Amino acid sequence: MKKFIGIDLGGTNVRAALIREDGEVLCVNKSASNPEKGAEHVVDVITNLVLDLPDYQQAQAIGIAVPGLIDSERGVITAANNLAKLVGYPLTSTLSKRLQNKPVYLANDGKAAAIGEALAGAGKGKKIVYYVTISTGIGGAAVIDGQLLMGRHGFAGEVGNMIVNQKDKAYGIMNKGAVESGASGTAITRKGKEKISQDIQHAGEVFDLAKEKHADAIAIVEEMTDDLSNLLSSVSLVIDPDLIVLGGGVMKGKDVFFDRLEEKWKSKIFDAMTDAELVSAQLDEPGIVGAAMYALSRESD
Amino acid sequence: MKKFIGIDLGGTNVRAALIREDGEVLCVNKSASNPEKGAEHVVDVITNLVLDLPDYQQAQAIGIAVPGLIDSERGVITAANNLAKLVGYPLTSTLSKRLQNKPVYLANDGKAAAIGEALAGAGKGKKIVYYVTISTGIGGAAVIDGQLLMGRHGFAGEVGNMIVNQKDKAYGIMNKGAVESGASGTAITRKGKEKISQDIQHAGEVFDLAKEKHADAIAIVEEMTDDLSNLLSSVSLVIDPDLIVLGGGVMKGKDVFFDRLEEKWKSKIFDAMTDAELVSAQLDEPGIVGAAMYALSRESD
Numbered sequence: 001m002k003k004f005i006g007i008d009l010g011g012t013n014v015r016a017a018l019i020r021e022d023g024e025v026l027c028v029n030k031s032a033s034n035p036e037k038g039a040e041h042v043v044d045v046i047t048n049l050v051l052d053l054p055d056y057q058q059a060q061a062i063g064i065a066v067p068g069l070i071d072s073e074r075g076v077i078t079a080a081n082n083l084a085k086l087v088g089y090p091l092t093s094t095l096s097k098r099l100q101n102k103p104v105y106l107a108n109d110g111k112a113a114a115i116g117e118a119l120a121g122a123g124k125g126k127k128i129v130y131y132v133t134i135s136t137g138i139g140g141a142a143v144i145d146g147q148l149l150m151g152r153h154g155f156a157g158e159v160g161n162m163i164v165n166q167k168d169k170a171y172g173i174m175n176k177g178a179v180e181s182g183a184s185g186t187a188i189t190r191k192g193k194e195k196i197s198q199d200i201q202h203a204g205e206v207f208d209l210a211k212e213k214h215a216d217a218i219a220i221v222e223e224m225t226d227d228l229s230n231l232l233s234s235v236s237l238v239i240d241p242d243l244i245v246l247g248g249g250v251m252k253g254k255d256v257f258f259d260r261l262e263e264k265w266k267s268k269i270f271d272a273m274t275d276a277e278l279v280s281a282q283l284d285e286p287g288i289v290g291a292a293m294y295a296l297s298r299e300s301d
Numbered sequence: 302m303k304k305f306i307g308i309d310l311g312g313t314n315v316r317a318a319l320i321r322e323d324g325e326v327l328c329v330n331k332s333a334s335n336p337e338k339g340a341e342h343v344v345d346v347i348t349n350l351v352l353d354l355p356d357y358q359q360a361q362a363i364g365i366a367v368p369g370l371i372d373s374e375r376g377v378i379t380a381a382n383n384l385a386k387l388v389g390y391p392l393t394s395t396l397s398k399r400l401q402n403k404p405v406y407l408a409n410d411g412k413a414a415a416i417g418e419a420l421a422g423a424g425k426g427k428k429i430v431y432y433v434t435i436s437t438g439i440g441g442a443a444v445i446d447g448q449l450l451m452g453r454h455g456f457a458g459e460v461g462n463m464i465v466n467q468k469d470k471a472y473g474i475m476n477k478g479a480v481e482s483g484a485s486g487t488a489i490t491r492k493g494k495e496k497i498s499q500d501i502q503h504a505g506e507v508f509d510l511a512k513e514k515h516a517d518a519i520a521i522v523e524e525m526t527d528d529l530s531n532l533l534s535s536v537s538l539v540i541d542p543d544l545i546v547l548g549g550g551v552m553k554g555k556d557v558f559f560d561r562l563e564e565k566w567k568s569k570i571f572d573a574m575t576d577a578e579l580v581s582a583q584l585d586e587p588g589i590v591g592a593a594m595y596a597l598s599r600e601s602d
Binding site: 128144159162237 | 428429441443445450451452453454455456457458459460462463464465466467468474476531534535536537538539540541542543569570571573574576577
């Protein structure tokens with residue numbers, strides 16, 4: 001079975017792993033990333049982590065997932081709050097030179113999680129997988145026949161900006177009624193503060209109150225599933241996926257909203273489509289597995 | 302240059318053409334289809350039309366476009382109001398036997414128009430093309446790297462059912478607030494009857510009144526562009542196409558709504574995406590050219 005190296009590079013830590021093509025994690029090494037020390041330092045850290053992986057030489061290619069905007073063709077980070085000194089740096093080509101000239105591919109961490117779930121997680125074996133992450137923001141990605149759909153500008157999947165209602169205000173640069181402004185973790189927390197108490201600090205508290213039958217909390221969750229089901233319905237009508245995978249931190253509260261969301265989504269697509277599935281993300285390690293699966297997908301492009 | 306045969310089979314007429322891979326129509330034959338006489342009769346008619354095309358033997362494959370639901374894998378019509386006697390009939394295999402065992406591929410006429418526009422019309426040379434038809438109903442299709450995206454159930458592109466507003470009622474089997482119920486030709490006519498006069502017979506009359514600054518007609522067109530721009534924005538955020546092509550009978554009134562629609566659509570996507578284009582369909586013969594391009598796409602699948 002082929003092997004790949006997956007690297008999950010964040011502002012605090014970096015993890016490097018040797019991963020089989022079926023997604024099995026064979027070995028993981030971890031270190032502080034210290035990106036404030038500059039790009040060369042980060043390259044040294046990553047190189048050492050990889051060299052310390054037993055049998056790393058067997059890997060066919062290397063994938064790196066980073067939290068930021070990236071130019072996947074050039075292998076360069078174009079914007080990243082926590083990796084500012086790496087912006088514009090030739091990360092993939094430098095790493096490739098340090099690591100036996102193996103091919104190195106760079107992906108946004110959300111896109112990496114999507115292809116990880118599609119190829120090695122909840123979507124394994126499915127032809128068309130749509131991944132939606134519900135976290136601070138909302139994003140998505142389509143994986144079709146094992147390949148990420150990037151779109152003309154790399155914006156395919158920026159579904160957080162999708163207009164799902166006419167009643168909400170516009171927040172930031174997002175559309176009036178955008179799903180991210182109504183159903184993200186940030187939005188649930190904001191609504192909790194507005195409608196329940198200024199003491200609400202995160203979405204989980206609203207979900208806990210909904211479990212305790214707090215009427216305002218239940219109403220917030222109902223709005224959330226209204227908005228999200230419109231998003232999922234629109235995604236289904238555009239690409240008719242076999243499976244939609246929901247990931248992201250807000251899924252910690254899925255007990256409160258998942259069944260209701262699934263019911264509303266199925267009511268908003270055609271009956272013949274309702275054997276498509278809605279499931280939770282499965283990967284314990286979406287960063288490293290996703291990075292490795294991204295490398296696999298690029299190698300079989 | 303390769304050649305293909307495109308067949309546009311309708312309830313009244315059938316057209317068969319020899320078409321070059323660049324979309325150039327070399328020769329067209331036409332006949333009454335008389336589908337009420339049964340499937341064997343229709344096969345005879347099509348066979349004779351093809352045999353009468355000079356150099357039809359040079360064609361690599363044959364595509365057929367029909368107005369109905371089809372099973373593209375089995376090459377069988379599964380539902381078609383105007384071709385009822387052909388439902389379930391082994392159309393592609395029978396035609397193939399009659400025509401030198403050439404490969405024969407069957408497509409819905411909307412999907413055929415989409416791939417025709419993508420490969421030989423307004424989308425020629427573009428990587429990701431989305432086609433939207435605004436007619437009695439509203440439908441769409443994505444063509445990615447020269448291939449139609451069909452989806453799990455063949456429902457990819459059934460975007461007429463996309464929820465674009467919360468104010469409209471539910472009509473038929475469509476979602477409450479579905480774009481087809483607010484912005485199709487049928488919807489414009491219905492709104493014209495409700496808000497202007499019971500004498501309104503078709504959408505074109507509403508557009509004419511809007512040109513004459515009739516306030517209610519202008520309001521109907523404003524709602525239409527609100528709804529359609531939400532649809533186009535959602536499509537852009539899901540697949541980030543290079544180009545969106547608008548076709549269908551309602552485009553005869555484009556002078557009244559196209560520029561406003563484009564403006565609203567661009568205001569509802571990210572600034573970095575606004576170099577994507579919104580254009581009118583270009584093909585004079587979407588049926589035959591689309592059928593031929595569908596055959597081409599299946600042969601290069």
